Structure formats: C-alpha cells, structure tokens
Amino acid sequence: ASTSVSGLLPPYDELYYRGVRAYFTEDWEKAAEYVELAISTREALRKIRRKCHDECLTAGDEIVSRLDTEKGSTWDLWALDWIQQRAECIRYCLNQAVTPAGQLPVSSDIEYEFGTRNAYNFLQLIYYQLGKPRKAAAAAYTFFMANPSHLEMRNNIEKYRRMTGVTEDAFQDRERELEKHWEAYDAAVMAESSSDWPRAVEKWKQCVNETLKQTDECQAQCVVASQLLPEETDKAEGAYEKAAALSLAMLACKQACVGLVSTRPRRISSQEDFLPLQLEHLHIAQFKAGDLKGAVQTLRSLLLFYPNDSESLSNLQFYTESLTSDAEAQETGPLQDLWTPEDIVPESLRESWRAEREQLNEKLKEGEKALEVDDSGFYAGPVRLDGVTITMDDEALNGTNRVVLDGVLSQSECDTVMRLASTAASVGDGYKGRRSPHTPHEKFEGLTVLRAFKLAQDGLVNQSDAKLLHEIGDRARILIHSYFRSHSALYFSYTHLVCRSAIPGHQEGRLDLSHPVHVDNCILEPETRQCWREAPAFTHRDLSAILYLNENFEGGELFFTDRDAKTITARVRPSCGRLVAFTSGPVNPHGVTAVTEGRRCALALWFTTEKRHKDMEREEAEVMLGIDKQEEKEEKAESDSNPTPARSGQSQTSKGRSKERARVSSVKDEL
Numbered sequence: 201a202s203t204s205v206s207g208l209l210p211p212y213d214e215l216y217y218r219g220v221r222a223y224f225t226e227d228w229e230k231a232a233e234y235v236e237l238a239i240s241t242r243e244a245l246r247k248i249r250r251k252c253h254d255e256c257l258t259a260g261d262e263i264v265s266r267l268d269t270e271k272g273s274t275w276d277l278w279a280l281d282w283i284q285q286r287a288e289c290i291r292y293c294l295n296q297a298v299t300p301a302g303q304l305p306v307s308s309d310i311e312y313e314f315g316t317r318n319a320y321n322f323l324q325l326i327y328y329q330l331g332k333p334r335k336a337a338a339a340a341y342t343f344f345m346a347n348p349s350h351l352e353m354r355n356n357i358e359k360y361r362r363m364t365g366v367t368e369d370a371f372q373d374r375e376r377e378l379e380k381h382w383e384a385y386d387a388a389v390m391a392e393s394s395s396d397w398p399r400a401v402e403k404w405k406q407c408v409n410e411t412l413k414q415t416d417e418c419q420a421q422c423v424v425a426s427q428l429l430p431e432e433t434d435k436a437e438g439a440y441e442k443a444a445a446l447s448l449a450m451l452a453c454k455q456a457c458v459g460l461v462s463t464r465p466r467r468i469s470s471q472e473d474f475l476p477l478q479l480e481h482l483h484i485a486q487f488k489a490g491d492l493k494g495a496v497q498t499l500r501s502l503l504l505f506y507p508n509d510s511e512s513l514s515n516l517q518f519y520t521e522s523l524t525s526d527a528e529a530q531e532t533g534p535l536q537d538l539w540t541p542e543d544i545v546p547e548s549l550r551e552s553w554r555a556e557r558e559q560l561n562e563k564l565k566e567g568e569k570a571l572e573v574d575d576s577g578f579y580a581g582p583v584r585l586d587g588v589t590i591t592m593d594d595e596a597l598n599g600t601n602r603v604v605l606d607g608v609l610s611q612s613e614c615d616t617v618m619r620l621a622s623t624a625a626s627v628g629d630g631y632k633g634r635r636s637p638h639t640p641h642e643k644f645e646g647l648t649v650l651r652a653f654k655l656a657q658d659g660l661v662n663q664s665d666a667k668l669l670h671e672i673g674d675r676a677r678i679l680i681h682s683y684f685r686s687h688s689a690l691y692f693s694y695t696h697l698v699c700r701s702a703i704p705g706h707q708e709g710r711l712d713l714s715h716p717v718h719v720d721n722c723i724l725e726p727e728t729r730q731c732w733r734e735a736p737a738f739t740h741r742d743l744s745a746i747l748y749l750n751e752n753f754e755g756g757e758l759f760f761t762d763r764d765a766k767t768i769t770a771r772v773r774p775s776c777g778r779l780v781a782f783t784s785g786p787v788n789p790h791g792v793t794a795v796t797e798g799r800r801c802a803l804a805l806w807f808t809t810e811k812r813h814k815d816m817e818r819e820e821a822e823v824m825l826g827i828d829k830q831e832e833k834e835e836k837a838e839s840d841s842n843p844t845p846a847r848s849g850q851s852q853t854s855k856g857r858s859k860e861r862a863r864v865s866s867v868k869d870e871l
C-alpha cells in the first residue's frame with residue numbers, strides 16, 4: 201500500500217514529515233494517513249533489506265576459493281571483486297523495490313522518533329481527534345509500552361479504557377513483533393519472583409533466543425545499509441581499505457541497533473550487558489530447577505563474554521562439583537538435596553543489581569543538580585490587592601516559583617460559586633460523560649465559563665453567578681501576574697471549575713490519589729528525573745493556579761514533590777479563597793491526595809505567555825456577554841509604556857530554545 205507511483209517504496213521520513221505537518225494544521229485525516237504510511241513503509245523497507253541480505257549471502261562466493269591461492273596485488277583485486285559483487289547484488293535487489301531516495305539513511309531525528317515510538321504518540325492524538333478511540337487506544341498503548349513511565353499516557357490509557365466502544369482487546373502493542381524478547385523477559389522475571397524455576401528457565405531461554413534473533417536482524421539490516429554509504433566506501437581504493445571502511449560503518453550501525461534491542465522499549469541501564477544479564481539469570485534458574493548440566497552450559501556461554509569473571513568461574517566450579525557428586529549420588533542412592541545456601545549462587549546476580557542501583561543513584565544525583573534551575577523567565581513581585589496576603593512563598597513551600605495567597609475570595613463568593621457548581625453539575629458535567637478521569641473512586645465534574653454562560657442563557661443557572669465565575673478568573677490572573685512577573689503578557693490558556701466528590705462505599709482501603717503526580721507542561725519521567733516537553737502534555741502552559749472554594753471534605757490536599765514523584769516537599773490544604781500558583785514546568789511536580797469524603801471544588805487555571813495559545817473558549821464566552829477582555833486592555837497599556845529592561849541575572853523566557861521535539865499547539869482541552 202505504501203509504494204509510490206513507480207511501485208517502489210518511497211522514503212518513509214518524507215511521509216512522516218508530511219503527516220506531522222498535517223497534524224499541526226489539524227488535518228487529522230491526512231495526518232493519520234501519512235503517519236500510518238510512514239510506519240508501514242518503514243516496516244516494508246526493513247523486510248526488503250532482510251530479503252536482499254539473504255538473497256545476496258552467496259553472491260561472489262565462487263571467488264572465495266581463488267583467494268586461497270592468490271597472493272599480493274592479485275589477491276587484493278580478487279578480494280575487491282568479491283566485496284563488489286556482494287554490494288552490487290544488494291544494490292540491484294534494493295533498486296527493484298525501493299526508490300533511490302528511499303534507500304538513503306534517515307536523519308538521527310527520525311531514528312529517534314521511531315526508536316522512542318513517538319509516531320504513536322502523534323497517532324493516538326490524531327485518532328482521538330478523528331473520533332476513533334479504539335485506534336487511539338492501540339496507538340497510546342504501543343507508545344506506552346516503550347515509555348512505561350509516561351504518566352500522561354498512562355492517564356490517557358485509563359481514559360480510553362472508560363470510553364464507550366473501547367474494549368480490552370483494543371490495547372494492542374502494534375510493534376509487538378519486534379519486541380518479543382521483552383515479553384519473555386517480563387514473564388521470566390515474574391516466574392523468578394514466584395520461584396517458579398522451570399518456567400523461569402523456559403522464559404529466559406526464550407528471551408536469549410529472541411535477543412539473538414534480533415541481534416542477527418541488526419547484522420542483516422546493517423550489512424545492507426552500509427552498502428549504501430558510497431561516500432566512505434567508494435573512496436577506499438584497495439580491497440583492504442574498502443573492507444575496513446565497510447566494516448567500520450557496519451560496526452557503528454550494529455552497535456546502535458543492538459543498543460536499541462536492549463534499551464528499547466524498557467531502557468536497561470547498561471546495554472552491553474543485556475545478553476550476559478539474561479545468561480546470568482538463566483544459569484541460576486537452571487540451577488534452582490535442578491538442571492545442572494544446563495546451568496554449566498549457560499555459564500560457559502556467559503564466560504565467553506567475561507572470561508576472567510571470578511564469580512562465574514567459582515560458580516562453574518561449584519556446579520561442576522555438584523554435578524560430579526550428583527552423578528555419584530545417583531549411583532549410590534536418592535538425590536541429594538541440591539538446594540543451595542541462599543548466599544552462594546545469587547551473589548553474582550546481586551552484584552549486577554547493586555551495580556544497576558548505583559548507576560540509577562548516580563543518575564538521580566545528576567538530576568538533582570539540575571532541579572533548582574527554572575528557565576520559565578518569571579520573577580517574583582509584590583502583590584497589590586486589598587485583603588490578599590502571601591501565606592506561603594518559595595521558602596515555606598520548599599521549592600521554586602510556588603506561592604499560596606489567601607483572601608482572594610470572600611465566603612459569600614465561595615458559596616455562590618459552589619452553588620453554581622452544584623446546579624451546573626446536576627444538568628450534566630463538563631467531562632463529556634466520563635465521570636472519573638483520574639480515579640474511579642471519585643466523581644469529577646467540570647464547568648467552563650462558556651458552559652456556565654450557556655446554561656445561564658437557557659435559564660438553568662443565575663447569570664450573575666456565571667459572571668462571578670468569569671470575574672474571579674480575571675482576579676486570579678491579575679494577582680498571579682503581579683506575583684510572577686514576566687516581560688510578556690499573560691493569557692488564559694484553559695480554565696475550568698472542577699469538583700471532585702468521594703463516591704460513598706468506594707473508599708475502603710483506597711491507595712490511589714485523586715490526581716496522580718504530574719507536571720502541567722511536560723511529561724515527567726520520575727526514573728530519570730527528566731520532563732519531556734511533548735504531546736500529550738500541554739507544553740504551552742507557563743503558569744498554573746488553583747483557586748479553592750471550600751474545605752468541608754476529607755483528604756484532597758495538594759502536594760508538591762521532588763522530580764522523583766515520590767518525595768513530598770510541601771502540602772497545601774485547600775480553603776475558601778486560597779489561591780495556589782506555580783510555574784507549570786519541571787520544578788513543580790504535584791498531585792492531589794484522595795478525596796475520601798465530601799466534595800472538593802476549585803477553579804483550575806492555566807496561563808500562557810503565547811498569544812496564539814490563548815483560550816478561545818473564554819473569548820467566545822466574553823463575546824457572548826459583551827465583556828471587555830481584561831488581558832487585552834493590559835497588553836495595550838504595556839505596549840504603550842516603555843519596554844522594561846530585563847533584570848540582570850534573570851533569563852528571558854528560553855522556551856523557544858528549550859528542547860522540544862514535538863510541540864503540540866492544537867490540543868486545547870483535557871482529553
């Protein structure tokens with residue numbers, strides 16, 4: 201299906217770029233078509249390369265025998281001829297099936313996109329937009345398999361799970377074929393943890409075999425790919441130089457490819473040790489399962505990797521001794537109990553675990569160093585509004601760019617908005633029928649200003665109440681912009697009133713959170729302390745705020761964590777008129793503890809400094825009621841006055857320069 205007019209395979213990177221372009225222009229049909237085409241074309245290319253490799257394995261073989269008898273420069277000529285015949289065979293084979301452009305290597309960006317399965321990240325959003333939740337679910341799942349600590353995608357999967365028409369079989373790993381070794385790996389680890397040694401043996405063997413198969417695939421793919429690097433190899437003159445250039449190119453390719461086998465999708469910390477790691481597990485499982493002969497064989501394989509490893513050598517000795525005494529025992533009587541003292545065999549395993557843990561700790565430390573830097577470009581200023589106080593600042597909140605203000609609303613304003621929430625909720629919530637986006641133990645109700653205005657128009661809620669909802673948003677924005685100053689205007693990006701209610705009878709032994717730990721504008725990966733500015737995070741959000749309306753409920757505390765998503769650094773207890781605000785980036789991971797009784801309502805607000813990302817829904821509401829746009833008045837005043845010089849030591853917003861691979865500008869609403 202993915203062939204061009206000529207019937208030949210086109211370059212898949214070009215198809216992918218077309219898909220991404222269509223994505224950004226929100227042409228979802230076209231985006232789906234091209235991203236899918238890119239994926240299938242890439243797969244077709246892989247198969248063709250394999251076929252060409254296999255077909256050309258024997259090309260030029262008749263020359264090999266001459267090499268034994270020839271010497272000097274004639275040897276060189278024959279050898280060159282042999283290499284060239286092989287190369288020609290491969291090139292001819294490829295030319296039959298692939299366009300010249302399609303044969304060229306793709307950029308490392310594209311390799312990265314496909315290596316991390318980011319194409320499926322795009323696809324899930326595209327299918328979501330197209331109203332195809334089953335396909336979206338499969339794409340989300342495929343992406344998640346390679347990025348298991350991607351919190352937003354985990355949430356999305358939970359959301360898809362609750363959508364009508366999405367059944368469990370929709371969650372399929374579309375790249376499963378290439379990742380069979382990981383299935384075996386998981387099963388093996390599982391069997392190990394339940395001490396099911398025969399099964400562990402079976403699964404580790406499967407894992408080793410699949411890994412070897414993939415390594416062989418790498419070899420084949422790289423042989424073919426290296427024939428197509430004329431720059432390096434054609435320049436080489438003699439056979440020896442040519443072979444050297446080829447093997448260098450091949451080696452680099454193979455190293456990268458084998459690296460991917462062990463690191464993708466699960467990111468084993470040290471890729472070279474992947475196969476030995478499996479062999480280590482295997483021999484222990486074999487020993488535990490009573491297969492001493494097998495354990496000895498496996499250990500011998502392991503020793504090929506590390507011939508002088510004292511641990512393996514002493515294990516080998518131990519096994520061999522046991523084997524001899526085992527044979528003797530069999531002759532003389534019943535089998536001896538071979539159960540090892542816990543500390544003899546697993547020590548080598550423990551070593552590697554220890555090493556892995558240390559590596560992880562190192563990484564964590566590195567991440568810690570980076571933590572304190574917030575490149576958001578905001579700097580703190582005074583708050584000028586009667587009755588409003590700064591209750592907690594960075595220091596009290598143990599972090600960077602966080603603040604708690606009190607006295608933002610009066611009790612009667614809180615009551616009014618609470619009443620509005622109840623009435624609006626009784627006529628249907630704003631979560632599009634999906635009752636629990638974060639946890640099944642609570643009911644979520646959302647209300648936007650536009651919806652409130654529409655309900656008021658229909659006479660279902662008081663218009664003055666809807667206006668108050670709009671007005672308190674403006675109030676929050678002004679306060680926040682005076683505390684978090686920046687050199688640009690601050691636009692609403694998205695705002696909604698959210699109530700979380702404990703579902704009675706669903707609270708017993710509850711362990712989950714009302715809102716899992718997350719960062720608002722990037723995807724937090726706690727293991728590496730990285731935060732990815734990519735879809736489906738709302739990457740354009742710069743400031744986050746929550747204006748609380750009540751306190752008569754149990755649980756529901758907002759908390760901030762370290763980048764590990766575990767260490768809690770500060771807690772904020774909601775109360776009427778309390779406003780918590782913080783920069784939306786990686787310095788501020790946060791979550792909400794379970795609401796176990798009652799109902800917790802708050803106005804959640806996100807702001808952006810980029811005009812093109814401003815909340816069009818709010819604008820529509822304002823137009824509807826003929827309300828002046830506060831932010832525009834301010835923006836005008838700002839542009840009329842002299843530009844403010846940047847503060848020394850404060851970086852201007854560096855967002856444009858930050859590492860953003862897939863900026864998503866189109867997603868306006870929560871999924």
Ligand SMILES: O=C(O)CCC(=O)C(=O)O
Binds near residue numbers: 720790
């Ligand atoms: O309600 C809260 O306290 C926080 C909610 C939140 O973090 C979010 O919606 O992103």
Ligand SMILES: [Fe+2]
Binds near residue numbers: 719720744
């Ligand atoms: Fe949040």
